[in-house]
Amino acid sequence: xxxxxxxxxxxxxxxxxxxxxxxxxxxxxxxxxxxxxxxxxxxxxxxxxxxxxxxxxxxxxxxxxxxxxxxxxxxxxxxxxxxxxxxxxxxxxxxxxxxxxxxxxxxxxxxxxxxxxxxxxxxxxxxxxxxxxxxxxxxxxxxxxxxxxxxxxxxxxx
Numbered sequence: 001x002x003x004x005x006x007x008x009x010x011x012x013x014x015x016x017x018x019x020x021x022x023x024x025x026x027x028x029x030x031x032x033x034x035x036x037x038x039x040x041x042x043x044x045x046x047x048x049x050x051x052x053x054x055x056x057x058x059x060x061x062x063x064x065x066x067x068x069x070x071x072x073x074x075x076x077x078x079x080x081x082x083x084x085x086x087x088x089x090x091x092x093x094x095x096x097x098x099x100x101x102x103x104x105x106x107x108x109x110x111x112x113x114x115x116x117x118x119x120x121x122x123x124x125x126x127x128x129x130x131x132x133x134x135x136x137x138x139x140x141x142x143x144x145x146x147x148x149x150x151x152x153x154x155x156x157x158x
Contacts, residue, residue, distance in 0.1 A: 025051065027093040028084065032075050033066050035097050041104060045094050052092040052124035059122040060091040060154075063113050065098050070136045073145070074117040080147040086154045091121075121157045131157030 027048060036044065048059045062078070064071035077083055078093075087093060096104055098116060107113075111120045111129060117138075121131040133153060138145035 025055070026088045026091060027095075028078065028087050030093070030095060032062065032064055032095040033097060034095070035099070035103065038104065038106075041094075041096065041107070048092040048094045049122070049124040049127060055092075057089075057124070058091050058130065059124050060087065060093045061096055061107075061111070061120040061122065062093060063096045063098055063108070063111075063116050063118040063120070065100065065116055067100070068116050070138050071117040073138050074119075074135050074150070077145065077147045077150050082151040083147040083154060086151045090154065092124075119153075119157075133157070 045059070045061070051057075052059045062074065064075065075095075078087060096107060098104055098108060098113075101108065111118075111132060113120075113134075115134045115136055117136060118132065118134045120129055122128065123130050135145065135150075
């Protein structure tokens with residue numbers, strides 16, 4: 001049984017690492033709407049921390065849900081320049097699909113996420129939160145949020 005658990009951990013880590021290779025080293029092009037088990041998400045974050053540490057970048061957790069318009073807009077804007085350029089240069093992205101706040105509750109609690117779309121920046125070596133922001137509401141022209149505004153925050157997260 002112990003070997004089965006170890007094998008499962010190795011497989012989950014390989015899957016997480018494999019998705020980086022398939023989707024580019026920033027993780028930005030991974031499918032953001034993929035639901036992950038707690039184990040798979042933990043492995044993905046660990047792989048992102050290793051990759052970020054090795055490349056002198058930070059980890060960007062993007063807390064989203066398929067039903068959230070603001071989340072879809074943040075994902076869209078993050079793929080446009082200049083935000084995309086900043087992300088590719090400075091971050092390794094991990095999408096955290098939270099469902100209706102019924103998934104990944106421990107991570108939601110740890111980072112005090114009660115609204116989405118939310119971004120959390122982690123130090124890759126310690127795993128400590130460096131910065132956090134909630135980007136809502138941004139749809140419907142309410143804030144006029146742009147890729148440029150996202151890039152500004154990403155350059156100097158507070």
